[in-house]
Amino acid sequence: MGGTTPEAPRRDAQGTRLMLLEAASALFAERGYERATVRDIAERAGVNQALLFRYFGSKKALFGEVVAHDGQEQLHTTPPRELFETALRGMLGHGDDRAREDRALATLLRSVGSGDEIGTAVxxxxxxYARVLASLSSAEDRGLRADLALSWMLGIGLMRVVVGKESLAEADPDEVCALVTGALATLLEDLPVTRFGDPHTTRSADLAR
Structure with missing residues (x-):
């Protein structure tokens, strides 16, 4: 295995750390905190698992860095008006089609109930995410509206990512986004409404505005 044989190229500390973060990010999104083992993370990164403890101290500490990095990366690089649809599309993606920045909420969904420290990070x-979504409304109860929008998105993600609901797994992401954003326009008035070819969807979105 890479990193354990004499002929293997010597990796600098920063490079090894980044490889471990990338491997952990992918595995936490695929399996959640509990099922992503230290051994599996190290193997995917191509390093000895002792290096994971050297650079991060523990699996929990590594998880905390992954959550902070992936979640904040999406929040900082995605305009607020595009965040909901970007995150939703990430959870509706398939396998390799899911980009790195879309792992954050999949990690959240698969890691709920993994202990107090993990729960705090989640x-x-x-x-x-809710704070950003709240900025899309000027209503006095915008915090509640944002929580409702986030709850709906996570519910869709739960059924698609964790439960594997067939109708959601096979649904066209464009259609799902059109239906959901059209309905949510009554909660978050600045949320852009996605258009889809179905005329009924388009009319619903127009009415929601």
């Missing part, structure tokens, strides 16, 4: 990321 809740913190959810709160960050």
């Amino acid at each position: 809740r913190g990321m959810g709160d960050d």
